[in-house]
Amino acid sequence: MIKAATARKTTPDRVSLTPEDWEKAALSLIADKGVAALAVEPLARSLQITKGSFYWHFPGRDELLSSALKRWEQQDADHLERSLAADENPAERLARFVWRTTRQTLTHRVYLALCALPDDARIGPVLKRVTARRIQYLAAAFEELGLDTEAARRRATLVYSGYVGYLQLQAQKVVPERGDPAFDAYVEHVIESLITSMP
Amino acid sequence: MIKAATARKTTPDRVSLTPEDWEKAALSLIADKGVAALAVEPLARSLQITKGSFYWHFPGRDELLSSALKRWEQQDADHLERSLAADENPAERLARFVWRTTRQTLTHRVYLALCALPDDARIGPVLKRVTARRIQYLAAAFEELGLDTEAARRRATLVYSGYVGYLQLQAQKVVPERGDPAFDAYVEHVIESLITSMP
DNA sequence: CTGCTTCCATACGCTTCAGTATGGGGGTTA
DNA sequence: TAACCCCCATACTGAAGCGTATGGAAGCAG
Numbered sequence: 001m002i003k004a005a006t007a008r009k010t011t012p013d014r015v016s017l018t019p020e021d022w023e024k025a026a027l028s029l030i031a032d033k034g035v036a037a038l039a040v041e042p043l044a045r046s047l048q049i050t051k052g053s054f055y056w057h058f059p060g061r062d063e064l065l066s067s068a069l070k071r072w073e074q075q076d077a078d079h080l081e082r083s084l085a086a087d088e089n090p091a092e093r094l095a096r097f098v099w100r101t102t103r104q105t106l107t108h109r110v111y112l113a114l115c116a117l118p119d120d121a122r123i124g125p126v127l128k129r130v131t132a133r134r135i136q137y138l139a140a141a142f143e144e145l146g147l148d149t150e151a152a153r154r155r156a157t158l159v160y161s162g163y164v165g166y167l168q169l170q171a172q173k174v175v176p177e178r179g180d181p182a183f184d185a186y187v188e189h190v191i192e193s194l195i196t197s198m199p
Numbered sequence: 200m201i202k203a204a205t206a207r208k209t210t211p212d213r214v215s216l217t218p219e220d221w222e223k224a225a226l227s228l229i230a231d232k233g234v235a236a237l238a239v240e241p242l243a244r245s246l247q248i249t250k251g252s253f254y255w256h257f258p259g260r261d262e263l264l265s266s267a268l269k270r271w272e273q274q275d276a277d278h279l280e281r282s283l284a285a286d287e288n289p290a291e292r293l294a295r296f297v298w299r300t301t302r303q304t305l306t307h308r309v310y311l312a313l314c315a316l317p318d319d320a321r322i323g324p325v326l327k328r329v330t331a332r333r334i335q336y337l338a339a340a341f342e343e344l345g346l347d348t349e350a351a352r353r354r355a356t357l358v359y360s361g362y363v364g365y366l367q368l369q370a371q372k373v374v375p376e377r378g379d380p381a382f383d384a385y386v387e388h389v390i391e392s393l394i395t396s397m398p
Numbered sequence: 399c400t401g402c403t404t405c406c407a408t409a410c411g412c413t414t415c416a417g418t419a420t421g422g423g424g425g426t427t428a
Numbered sequence: 429t430a431a432c433c434c435c436c437a438t439a440c441t442g443a444a445g446c447g448t449a450t451g452g453a454a455g456c457a458g
Contacts, residue, residue, distance in 0.1 A: 016434080016435055016436085017435085017436090034315070034316070036235050039414085039415060039416085040415075040416070040417090041414080041415060041416085042414095042415090049436075049437090050436065050437055050438080051415095051416090051417085051436095051437090051438095052435080052436045052437050052438075053435065053436050053437085054436095055416095055417070055418080056434085056435060056436070057435090060416075060417070061415095061416070061417090115314075115315070115367050115370070115371075116233070116314070116315030116316075117233070117315075118367075118370040118371045118372075119370075124371070127371055128371050128372065128373055131368065131371055131373050132373055135373070150384075151388075154384065154385050154388045155388070155392075157365075157368070157374055157385065158361060158385075158388065158389060158392065160364065160368070161360070161361045161362075161363075161364030161365045161367075161368060162357055162360045162361050162364055163360075163364065164360075164363070164364035164367045164368065165359065165360030165361055165362065165363035165364030165365075165367070166356075166360045166364075168314050168317075168360075168363045168364070168367070169330065169356070169359070169360060169363065171314070171317040171318075172314075172317045172323070172326055172327050172330055173317075173327065174327055174330050174331055174334070175356055185349075185353065186353050186356060186357075189350075189353045189354070189357065190357060193354075193357065193392070193393065194392065215404080215405055215406085216405085216406090238444085238445060238446085239445075239446070239447090240444080240445060240446085241444095241445090248406075248407090249406065249407055249408075250406095250407090250408095250446090250447085251405080251406045251407050251408075252405065252406050252407085253406095254446095254447070254448080255404085255405060255406070256405090258447095259446075259447070260445095260446070260447090399458105400457100400458085401456105401457085401458085402455105402456085402457080402458100403454105403455090403456085403457100404453105404454085404455080404456100405452105405453090405454090405455105406451105406452085406453085406454105407450100407451085407452080407453095408449100408450085408451085408452100409448100409449085409450085409451105410447105410448080410449080410450100411446105411447090411448085411449105412445100412446085412447085412448105413444100413445085413446085413447105414443105414444090414445090414446105415442105415443090415444090416441100416442085416443085416444105417440105417441090417442090417443105418439100418440080418441080418442105419438100419439085419440075419441100420437100420438085420439085420440095421436105421437085421438085421439105422435105422436090422437080422438100423434105423435090423436085423437100424433105424434090424435090425432105425433090425434085425435105426431105426432085426433085426434100427430100427431085427432080427433100428429100428430090428431085428432100
């Protein structure tokens, strides 16, 4: 019908969408509305385009989800990598890690959304790998601080549980968000209780 | 068409379903497959019955969800009530509380499922009330132990975050389950780190 | 026996989304 | 300019699920 309206561009110089565009849009949608809301047609609408485009780039919904998760996992692994590269002392690194988790909100919201469907065949393995990697990172730092392997793992699990749990509580809006002074006080409390006070 | 097959009864002596039956079945389904899986027709099938029954007892899906959540919340509040009634000393009560959370798996699985949709208009308020109640319970105990109001609240938040986070990690199967000796060791570690070691 | 209420079966229309089929516009290449 | 390929639009089919309409069986009241 009307063709003149097709000159619309979200990013100024892109005329055709790439798989990467779809994957990033998918991750945004997941972060925002959850994995269940990841449907082809609504996503296409949000990109001002039709399904025809999608099914040219991807075989189906599952492949989009898998690709998006793969991208997300890679990104998360890179973050950890860079954290390890900074060779501060372990306590400093842990404290920094905790503080850093209070930023990068998109990654966390995706993580939170994925936590909702740990039994999904496509989500479960990715989620498990990411979680295991993060806990392993924490455990290694605690071990450097002098704890034996098992104690370090327990402590790492506790710290990480605290992180995941707090994400949930934030989503429920029962705890202060970043920006609130009470939030900073809480993070200090966590670091004090679980990191600084090492025997 | 065929009418002779209608003499089916799941529980031997029940001839007609009650709203309570539907609500309990709904909670089981939520605990098992999540809130998104709560659909009228599948639920009816699992009860060996048709939609016609459901829409006689409930106006619609939303009302079933609301009723089921109401029942769940009441049940949870009762549990807390009984916990408070036992007038042990606060430290003992906290330790018992932590240990008790390792049982009542259905309640926890429902809680976990609800955590996945904190923004839902029907789920959010219920979830928020339950969470706030539990944290308040913990904070009160910590205050009895001598912490000032804010410190008690921070500590309670940390303990509760640890609980919620561990639920998530269990769902991901990256941490030991109840029954595993490592699980007991971990719970002991939590109690030791966050409760016993009070200044 | 009649009539009324309770509880459920069956059949229908409506909506949303997955996936397919097919065609066409626009740029590139020869 | 003619052929071709990339990218997308449009128009289907089919599966699920929500909610509605209606009828029927079984029990109880009178």
